[in-house]
Amino acid sequence: MKPAGRVIYLDYHATTPVDERVLDAMLPYFTKEFGNAASVTHEYGRRAAEAVERARQQVAALIGAEPREIIFTSGATEANNLAIKGAAWMLRPQRTHIVTTAVEHHAVLDPCKRLAREGWELTVLPVDQYGLVDPDDLRRALRPDTALVSIIAANNEIGTIQYMEEIGRICREHGVLLHTDATQAVGKIPVDVRRWNVDLLSCSAHKIYGPKGVGALYVRRGRPPVRLAPLLDGGGHERGLRSGTLPVPLVVGFGVACELCAQYLDEEARRVACLRDRLQQAILERLDEVYLNGHPERRLPGNLNLSFAYVDGEALLMSLGDIAVSSGSACTSATPHPSHVLEAIGRSEDLARASLRFGLGRWTTQEEIDYAADRVVATVHSLRSMSAIWRTRSQV
Numbered sequence: 001m002k003p004a005g006r007v008i009y010l011d012y013h014a015t016t017p018v019d020e021r022v023l024d025a026m027l028p029y030f031t032k033e034f035g036n037a038a039s040v041t042h043e044y045g046r047r048a049a050e051a052v053e054r055a056r057q058q059v060a061a062l063i064g065a066e067p068r069e070i071i072f073t074s075g076a077t078e079a080n081n082l083a084i085k086g087a088a089w090m091l092r093p094q095r096t097h098i099v100t101t102a103v104e105h106h107a108v109l110d111p112c113k114r115l116a117r118e119g120w121e122l123t124v125l126p127v128d129q130y131g132l133v134d135p136d137d138l139r140r141a142l143r144p145d146t147a148l149v150s151i152i153a154a155n156n157e158i159g160t161i162q163y164m165e166e167i168g169r170i171c172r173e174h175g176v177l178l179h180t181d182a183t184q185a186v187g188k189i190p191v192d193v194r195r196w197n198v199d200l201l202s203c204s205a206h207k208i209y210g211p212k213g214v215g216a217l218y219v220r221r222g223r224p225p226v227r228l229a230p231l232l233d234g235g236g237h238e239r240g241l242r243s244g245t246l247p248v249p250l251v252v253g254f255g256v257a258c259e260l261c262a263q264y265l266d267e268e269a270r271r272v273a274c275l276r277d278r279l280q281q282a283i284l285e286r287l288d289e290v291y292l293n294g295h296p297e298r299r300l301p302g303n304l305n306l307s308f309a310y311v312d313g314e315a316l317l318m319s320l321g322d323i324a325v326s327s328g329s330a331c332t333s334a335t336p337h338p339s340h341v342l343e344a345i346g347r348s349e350d351l352a353r354a355s356l357r358f359g360l361g362r363w364t365t366q367e368e369i370d371y372a373a374d375r376v377v378a379t380v381h382s383l384r385s386m387s388a389i390w391r392t393r394s395q396v
């Protein structure tokens with residue numbers, strides 16, 4: 001039986017609903033507490049500024065940073081752009097080499113590619129069949145003119161979690177800045193900027209039950225401090241790194257979302273992973289020729305990415321109209337290309353196209369999982385029964 005209600009939401013990597021507790025905290029800042037956090041000459045501004053500083057503490061606490069190391073942005077896309085272009089612009093002309101990986105989100109890959117077109121040299125590290133970067137490959141890629149390394153902490157398609165501590169140690173030893181896009185990791189697994197030795201870290205509120213339109217860049221302080229060139233010039237907000245009036249309600253919501261994640265992290269990760277394992281098992285034990293994408297253990301608790309051989313991915317997605325899932329990454333599904341992440345882990349074009357990404361989260365229930373598993377199994381059976389190539393294959 002389908003649980004009462006609408007389409008079952010299993011796309012938590014794309015975005016998440018705002019937690020009611022987050023919304024409640026935000027609401028007063030649209031109306032009564034509408035002050036500009038930069039206008040601290042009066043009570044309105046001061047109260048907004050206090051709320052922003054509380055949020056800064058809440059975000060910092062979730063990632064083991066200090067509040068003054070948090071720069072609020074419009075989201076992880078902007079945070080990634082600020083980290084990558086900001087560091088590249090600051091360190092030229094001495095250091096014009098950038099290192100990244102084949103499994104980054106477009107919000108990292110595309111700024112890197114733009115810099116490459118503008119004269120920077122780019123090294124794209126390969127990954128193994130699970131999506132892991134080999135730390136030795138990183139060590140070999142570093143050069144005296146390397147400005148920055150950018151490596152995604154947890155992949156948004158296949159959930160694979162990199163060896164961040166080791167990566168951080170290598171970059172530190174070589175005196176090279178390390179940025180990580182931790183948008184999927186923050187709030188889902190323990191993240192500690194000191195333990196990971198990262199200089200720059202991006203995250204976003206709407207992936208962790210906060211509002212869309214706000215995120216943060218962690219910029220390490222200390223000796224020597226990380227220096228960035230800003231993308232936006234203006235009023236000098238956020239230590240001059242991000243001019244523009246802060247969206248106080250969004251920032252407040254982001255802070256509360258972080259506090260809730262910190263509070264429930266272990267419990268939620270256990271519960272969600274248990275449901276994910278149940279979904280995986282229910283599908284794998286009833287269907288042949290299904291392949292797991294990503295690392296079997298080192299992956300996000302809410303992630304399940306599967307390739308269904310002998311099935312057309314588009315047809316599969318269409319037939320699963322009552323389940324909101326994504327094929328590969330949401331950002332790549334608008335274009336006909338198969339996912340670059342699945343390609344990087346060695347999946348054939350056909351298998352890459354026939355893949356589904358399930359993203360489980362805070363409000364996913366066992367009932368929904370059982371229903372989704374039944375629907376996926378029945379749909380794959382039905383599509384395969386209509387496929388000539390599947391029938392010839394089963395005869396051999």
Ligand SMILES: *Cc1c(COP(=O)(O)O)cnc(C)c1O
Nearest residue numbers: 075076077105107156183184204
């Ligand atoms: C969602 C996501 C982004 C983009 O974040 P926005 O806040 O929507 O700009 C960047 N990187 C990863 C890994 C993501 O999952």
